[in-house]
Amino acid sequence: MKMAVVGTGYLGATHAACMARLGHEVMGVDIDEAKLSKLRSGEMPFYEPGLEELTREMVASGRLQFTSSYEEAAEFADVHFLAVGTPQKRGEFAADVSALESVIKLLAPLINRPAVILGKSTVPVGTAQEMRALARSLSPVGDDLELGWNPEFLREGHAIKDTLEPDRLVVGVADDGAGRAEAVAREVYADLLANGVPFLLTDLATAELAKTAANAFLATKISFINAIAEVCEAAGADVVQLADALGYDSRIGRAFLNAGLGFGGGCLPKDIRAFMARAGEMGAAQALTFLREVDSINMRRRTQMVEMVKQSCGELLGAHVAVLGAAFKPDSDDVRDSPALNVAGQLQLQGATVNVYDPKAMDNSRALFPTLGYSTSALEACDNADVVVVLTEWKEFxxxxxxxLAGIVRQRKMIDGRNCLDPARWIGAGWQYRGFGRASSRTAN
Structure with missing residues (x-):
C-alpha cells in the first residue's frame, strides 16, 4: 500500500521504517526540515537499537521517503497514520492534543479521494471521535474519509520487534465506517496477521483506552513492587527474592516487578496523569484515584535515592558522586522525565559534585542539565568518587x-538504584553495597 506517516519522532520514524520493511511504500511527513534531512540520509535524531540501519536500508530501497509537504502526502497515500506527540499540558495533568488537531486541519482539506486515517498517538478517550468528525467536515470527500484508531504498544529499546512482532493489533472503528477501516488495517498488517498476531477490532473509545489502561496497569505494577520494597527495607527482607516468588504465580508474572528508582520517560508518567484528568472530565474521577498514589510512590523513589546517597556520604556538601546512567531506561537516549537525571540534579543542588556517564544519552543530558559534570566513560565518572550510584541498568554497568573500580574510587560505596547488580560480587570485593529493599546496608565481613 501507499501510506503516509505524519510525525517522524520516535513513534513515527519507527512505524514508517517498519511499514517499509513489510513492503509498503511509505512517506514520512514532518515540518522539521532539519530532522527530515537527517532521516533522508538514514541518520536517526534519537537512539533506538537497529532503527538507523533499518531506515537507511529502506530509504535505499526506495520504499521509504520523507517530505514536509502535506499536499504531497495527500496525493501520495491512501492510508495516513497519525503519530504526533500528545504531551502533558503545562501546569495541568491533561494531555495536549493540539498538534493532532493541527495535523487534521492541515491534512483533511487536501484529501480529495476516499482514504483512511489511522491514529497511533496516545490520546484521551473521546479524542478519536472528535478528530473523525473534524476530518470529515474538512475533507472534500466528506464521509468517504474514514478515521480509525490503531494504538501503539512500543517499548523503547525494543521498538522494531514490537512493531513487526507485536503481542496484538488493536484497531478501533466507528460503527458506520467499520468495514472500510478494518479492511485497510488488515491489508496494512497482512503479513503480521498471517503469522498469527491477534487482531482485535473494537469501537474507537475501547481502542483509545487499550493504550492508556495498559500504561496505567504497568505503572501500577512498578509502583506496587516499589511500595513493597519500602516494607522490605523496614523488615530486613529482600525485595528481589520476593519478586521472584511472586513472579512464579501465573496470575502475576515477573515482568515489571523490578524494584528500584521507578519509571520515567515520555509515556508512563504523562499518560497516567492524562488518564486521571480525562476520567475526572467524564465524571469518573473516583475510579482512578489509586493512580495518584501510583504516581506519588514513583516520585518518592527519587527523593529516597537522594536520601540514601546523603546517608552514605554523611554530608552531600563537597561529596563526589558518580552517577551511572542518565536515560530513563537502558537501550535509549531518552531523558524525558528521567529519574536518573532528576536525582543527579537534586544531588548537585544540595552541594555534591556530580559526574554523570551514560552510553547514549550524554548530548540530551547536557542540553537538559548543562551544569552537571559529564564524563566520557564509567571509569572516568567514578574517579575519586565517595559513592557510585547506578541509576540506569545498562549492561555496561x-x-x-x-x-x-575499587582502585579508582575514594570510597568503596555502591548504591544500586535499579537492583541490577550482584550484591555478593560487590560485597566480596570489599564494597559497601545498598539497593532498594535489599536490607539497609551490606558490607564485607
Missing amino acids: RNLDPVE
Whole structure:
C-alpha cells in the first residue's frame, strides 16, 4: 500500500521504517526540515537499537521517503497514520492534543479521494471521535474519509520487534465506517496477521483506552513492587527474592516487578496523569484515584535515592558522586522525565559534585542539565568518587568489575538504584553495597 506517516519522532520514524520493511511504500511527513534531512540520509535524531540501519536500508530501497509537504502526502497515500506527540499540558495533568488537531486541519482539506486515517498517538478517550468528525467536515470527500484508531504498544529499546512482532493489533472503528477501516488495517498488517498476531477490532473509545489502561496497569505494577520494597527495607527482607516468588504465580508474572528508582520517560508518567484528568472530565474521577498514589510512590523513589546517597556520604556538601546512567531506561537516549537525571540534579543542588556517564544519552543530558559534570566513560565518572550510584541498568554497568573500580574510587560505596547488580560480587570485593529493599546496608565481613 501507499501510506503516509505524519510525525517522524520516535513513534513515527519507527512505524514508517517498519511499514517499509513489510513492503509498503511509505512517506514520512514532518515540518522539521532539519530532522527530515537527517532521516533522508538514514541518520536517526534519537537512539533506538537497529532503527538507523533499518531506515537507511529502506530509504535505499526506495520504499521509504520523507517530505514536509502535506499536499504531497495527500496525493501520495491512501492510508495516513497519525503519530504526533500528545504531551502533558503545562501546569495541568491533561494531555495536549493540539498538534493532532493541527495535523487534521492541515491534512483533511487536501484529501480529495476516499482514504483512511489511522491514529497511533496516545490520546484521551473521546479524542478519536472528535478528530473523525473534524476530518470529515474538512475533507472534500466528506464521509468517504474514514478515521480509525490503531494504538501503539512500543517499548523503547525494543521498538522494531514490537512493531513487526507485536503481542496484538488493536484497531478501533466507528460503527458506520467499520468495514472500510478494518479492511485497510488488515491489508496494512497482512503479513503480521498471517503469522498469527491477534487482531482485535473494537469501537474507537475501547481502542483509545487499550493504550492508556495498559500504561496505567504497568505503572501500577512498578509502583506496587516499589511500595513493597519500602516494607522490605523496614523488615530486613529482600525485595528481589520476593519478586521472584511472586513472579512464579501465573496470575502475576515477573515482568515489571523490578524494584528500584521507578519509571520515567515520555509515556508512563504523562499518560497516567492524562488518564486521571480525562476520567475526572467524564465524571469518573473516583475510579482512578489509586493512580495518584501510583504516581506519588514513583516520585518518592527519587527523593529516597537522594536520601540514601546523603546517608552514605554523611554530608552531600563537597561529596563526589558518580552517577551511572542518565536515560530513563537502558537501550535509549531518552531523558524525558528521567529519574536518573532528576536525582543527579537534586544531588548537585544540595552541594555534591556530580559526574554523570551514560552510553547514549550524554548530548540530551547536557542540553537538559548543562551544569552537571559529564564524563566520557564509567571509569572516568567514578574517579575519586565517595559513592557510585547506578541509576540506569545498562549492561555496561551490570558488568562493571568491582575490583578494578575499587582502585579508582575514594570510597568503596555502591548504591544500586535499579537492583541490577550482584550484591555478593560487590560485597566480596570489599564494597559497601545498598539497593532498594535489599536490607539497609551490606558490607564485607
